[in-house]
Amino acid sequence: MSGLIYRMPHRVKGYECDVTGEITLPTLINLMLHVSGVQSIALGNTTEQMLERGLSWVIVQYDMKIERMPHAGEELVLQTQAISYNRFFTYRQFKVFDANDQLCLEVMVTFVMMDFESRKMVQIQKDLIAPYQVEEIRNLLRVPKPEKLEQEGRSEQEFRVRYLDIDYNRHVNNSKYLDWIINTLDPKFIMDHQMVAVNIKYEKEVEYGNVVKSVMTTSERENGEFVTAHQICNGEDLSCEAHIIWKKVQKS
Amino acid sequence: MSGLIYRMPHRVKGYECDVTGEITLPTLINLMLHVSGVQSIALGNTTEQMLERGLSWVIVQYDMKIERMPHAGEELVLQTQAISYNRFFTYRQFKVFDANDQLCLEVMVTFVMMDFESRKMVQIQKDLIAPYQVEEIRNLLRVPKPEKLEQEGRSEQEFRVRYLDIDYNRHVNNSKYLDWIINTLDPKFIMDHQMVAVNIKYEKEVEYGNVVKSVMTTSERENGEFVTAHQICNGEDLSCEAHIIWKKVQKS
Known part of the structure; x- marks a missing residue:
């Protein structure tokens, strides 16, 4: 390093x-x-x-x-x-x-x-x-890709790209894609779980006025962790993919 | 003071x-x-x-x-x-x-x-x-109220209250109402004008999942300034009222 x-x-x-x-x-x-x-x-x-x-x-x-x-x-x-x-x-x-x-x-x-x-x-x-x-370095650093959506149990929400989503660099701010992802989750799920890992890969920019679709699925792993897989789609284009790994909050 | x-x-x-x-x-x-x-x-x-x-x-x-x-x-x-x-x-x-x-x-x-x-x-x-x-003090401090919407030329946008709009105090953050107001304006108008004054009065809280309507009108004053008047409505309830006064940006 x-x-x-x-x-x-x-x-x-x-x-x-x-x-x-x-x-x-x-x-x-x-x-x-x-x-x-x-x-x-x-x-x-x-x-x-x-x-x-x-x-x-x-x-x-x-x-x-x-x-x-x-x-x-x-x-x-x-x-x-x-x-x-x-x-x-x-x-x-x-x-x-x-x-x-x-x-x-x-x-x-x-x-x-x-x-x-x-x-x-x-x-x-x-x-x-x-x-x-x-x-x-000569090679690519090995960074794992986000996990794919499950075939079943998809849920989705639409988000319109707003004026304040555009930042000083004249692009939709990177953080906004995560905003759409988080805001598609069930609030009760968020409050009952904590994030262990997040992986997000950007594919294609969206623009002011676009209406994007935030699609997600949830699956449980053998170790009791949950994986939510996410896509932000803009019409036919895949705009970004992500996954979040969660574990249950230990209530004290 | x-x-x-x-x-x-x-x-x-x-x-x-x-x-x-x-x-x-x-x-x-x-x-x-x-x-x-x-x-x-x-x-x-x-x-x-x-x-x-x-x-x-x-x-x-x-x-x-x-x-x-x-x-x-x-x-x-x-x-x-x-x-x-x-x-x-x-x-x-x-x-x-x-x-x-x-x-x-x-x-x-x-x-x-x-x-x-x-x-x-x-x-x-x-x-x-x-x-x-x-x-x-014994009296109320005189704070002017926001100007009312014009009867004609109303435009509106809907916004769904999102998980991340709720803050640590378990309420929709005050700033979000301004977010909805700004995001209802025409981006070209925002970029061609600068704000001179903002007045916003909160009436009734909105909650997670509500779909609010952000309504606005634009009028021109004799001195060349513009007034945009705004309402955030939640069903039958008036959630907040605001106005923003703008003047043209002097291009150098």
């Missing part, structure tokens, strides 16, 4: 949490990208250099392992580190620690470089990632 | 902004309430004492005057001060200053104390607000 480590404190605000008092997944995603943005500025604002070349980072996948979700009021340390890169992909790890330096969760994020005129992926430009002191 | 002043720095994060790069109204609302919560904790956590008595603060109205909306990356100072109270209402002012100590916006917020069993308003309990050193 290589790459400069960047750390930033964050106190969880009440409005960043859901009804259970735990930080929401969309907030976590936003905070992680914020921290990597701050690291980029600290290392000489490579993002601006990318813009000058007509390039931007696009997130392909988050693979998240959760020990516990932080609560409102907690003092966290958000840590980010570029891990490695190959011809087309870069890998960045995020870790969230609590006030006792215990790991709450870790996330592997896969990025690609995109030409924003052609909307096509380009080869990673080495000089742009040099400041992060990250290791070049 | 009385009451202890509390100030807190805040750097505007990219994800707190809309496509124009300006901080969103829902984020502003959340930040303001966060700051007053932090003041409460600093003054001995009166919120916890309220909970013990089965009471909570409920926001009745925001009346906002906007010089300019802060942008992504700006270093702000968020200031809050309890202004005065009478038998049933307390008034709190928020101000947002930029790095040059220039006022960006100010907001007068009206609160009531509610018994959360009976869901009824109760008289302000003086010992609970004593720590804020706030002045008692």
Whole structure:
């Protein structure tokens, strides 16, 4: 593992949490990208250099392992580190620690470089990632794919893409896809279970005004964990796939 | 004007902004309430004492005057001060200053104390607000009401209340009503205009699963400003009313 480590404190605000008092997944995603943005500025604002070349980072996948979700009021340390890169992909790890330096969760994020005129992926430009002191690898890092929907028992909800879903980068914010996924679940299920892992892979962007369909299935594993598998569909297009692994909340 | 002043720095994060790069109204609302919560904790956590008595603060109205909306990356100072109270209402002012100590916006917020069993308003309990050193007044503070919808030219959108709209207090977060209001506007109108004032008055709470109707009209004033008037309706109930005053963006 290589790459400069960047750390930033964050106190969880009440409005960043859901009804259970735990930080929401969309907030976590936003905070992680914020921290990597701050690291980029600290290392000489490579993002601006990318813009000058007509390039931007696009997130392909988050693979998240959760020990516990932080609560409102907690003092966290958000840590980010570029891990490695190959011809087309870069890998960045995020870790969230609590006030006792215990790991709450870790996330592997896969990025690609995109030409924003052609909307096509380009080869990673080495000089742009040099400041992060990250290791070049020949192969792909093995990041598991989200589990597929079950054939039976599908449920779905529609969501219209709203003005405030579009962020400063003029795209539907990454966190919004997780918003649609979470908001398709049964609230009682969410409150009776806690997340163990989240895996989301982005396939095709949606746009303002689109009405997307959030489809899901639930299945139980032999070890008693549950897997909810998710798709966000935009007409005929698969926009993203995801799964969340849950275990029952131990009531004390 | 009385009451202890509390100030807190805040750097505007990219994800707190809309496509124009300006901080969103829902984020502003959340930040303001966060700051007053932090003041409460600093003054001995009166919120916890309220909970013990089965009471909570409920926001009745925001009346906002906007010089300019802060942008992504700006270093702000968020200031809050309890202004005065009478038998049933307390008034709190928020101000947002930029790095040059220039006022960006100010907001007068009206609160009531509610018994959360009976869901009824109760008289302000003086010992609970004593720590804020706030002045008692006999009369109501004059806060103008939101302008009414025009009879003609109404447009509307429906919004389903989602799981993530419910906050840690087990209610639909105040900011969500503004979310529905903003998301009913034409994006081109938002981008061609800037907000001068916002006034929102809450009437009746909505709940998870409700499908609310966000209705609006637009009118032009003689001075060239525009007024958009808004209602959030939940079936037969008026849930909140608002207006936003806009002026054309001066393109440079």
